Amino acid sequence: MIEIIADRFTYAVILVLMMVGLYAVIATGNLVKRMVGLSIFQTSVFLLYIATAKVTGGGPAIFDYSDLAARTIPEDAIYANPLPHVLILTAIVVGVATLAMGLALVVRIREVYGTIEDDELSEIDHDDELKKGV
């Protein structure tokens, strides 16, 4: 059991982060904390991609231009897979946009309702509906 975990230590960490994030989204009633949980959840997925890009013994895929031009790089040069890094850069931007959108909504909710606790919000919404007879 310990060996299995030790072998896949990175994945174990990612899994724990993922569950922490998801649990925070579900368990907390505070909208800001919920956004924090969502961010942790997304970050764990970023790590998942980055972890798969690692090649044992490989560094970043950056070469000297003169080497490239002279074609002196050995054919069997080992370097990390750059594609997941690029993908995750995009995903980080998406994550930031989502976080900004979510927090903007929280600010507006605070202004309009005067609270950011989920249970109080549903109570107010429920009263609103009763008042309107919906």
Added chain:
Amino acid sequence: MEPQFLPAAIAAHAPALLVMIPLILSAPAAMITSGRAAWVMALLGVGAALVLAAEIFLATRAEGAVLSYAMGGWEPPFGIEFRIDALNAALLLLLGSTGFLALLFAGPSVADEISRQKQSLFYSAFLICFAGLAGVASTGDAFNLFVFLEISSIATYAIIAMGWSNDRQALTASFNYLVMGTIGATFFVIGAGFIYMSTGTLNMADMGRAIAEMNGNRAVEVGFAFILVGIGLKAALFPLHQWLPNAYAYAPNFVTTFLATTATKIAFYVIIRFRYDVFSIQTGFVTNAMLWVITPLAIAGMLVASTQALFQNNVRRLFAYSSVAQVGYMMLGLGMATSLGLSAGMLHLTNHAMMKGALFMALGAFALSYGIRRIADFKGLGQVMPMTSAAFTIGALSLVGVPFTVGFISKFYLIQAALDAGWWWAVAAILISSVIAVFYVYRILVAIWVTPPNEARKASPKRVPLAIAVPLAILAGANLVFGVWAEPIVDMARAAADAAIAAGVNP
């Protein structure tokens, strides 16, 4: 591609332009202050997209025609590919035409509901949302699909929240959608990541080839499960639909009309794409997932969501629950795993866009004239607004599946497909769900036509503006015309289903 009616230079780049024109126009739309000018700009963007979609649709009509567009000249599978066959061409045409009709309706409706300073920003967000949906429907790259999905989703959260000036619950509805939508999109990324790790490619057609060569890989199967759950959330597949009723009920009327006709449909398309093209048709794991997970959920959705709709007093929420039930019909067609079932699902997808478009647009017209949304408020509307009420009635009858409407056509083909697969219990579920639909539609129609109007209502209402009357008449007319003359959409659905299956068999 062969140019159809546009000049060759434009036709060659039609797939890219379809997404780029609305996306680029969103920037100037945000900068101008006049809401009306932004509306015209949005009309231009979506109109151009509609023309391009028609061009692409004609170009992919030949059997087996696949349009592959290499973004920036980087050849697939390394570059990002826009890959369009009869399946997504039909989706793009649907997106363009319903988007354009809904946008016509937006003019007066948005002017009424959204404050003057916010209108141009609203149209800008809408254009981004539209471009995102068009991108999801045309891309052939799994990660690119995620990015477009999030582009459209983030814009959607913004335009749903704009309903807050009418009803502050729009804010909480939008926030809940944001949380669930982000979890769904992240699940999709996890799934795409698993498949990428196993196949080493992000191009969906290339993934399909690689997976076909593997013999059962657990990581790929897990990836499929993640993608199914993630996109199922976006498609409002029961029981992942919790975000939908409130989002539809409190968003501005125009947003509900647009989302109900397009957003969940595009997500449904993504499921078809992954189920048939990335995973070829014979994959046992996928077929089992469809049979034992999707089909029971589809039937549960049809019955439970229809029943929930019965108990709603807010008409828009009632139809939102009905939308969840209709997603069940489409998923049922997909679950059958036959060509007939898939084409019935596609047919219902198109038809549902027509009926919900007409219904939500008519509700928007009622809201514009009287600002009402409860069933109790609908008393006697048939006397004061007979034309709008008639269009609403056509949409409602179509939803139930009365003969000579498109609703009947799609239920007919769905039942035929179910019988063909030997699924008599699915037929029973379709019929029971339709009977429940009769009850909830009956409540509203009685209020509109039979109950006399109260005194205040007799005062002459605001005239329904032409920009609402025309698209509403077109959608209501389409419900009747295609209900009698069904060949064009039945052929389109069949071609779409054949294209989806053919792409999976020989990628």
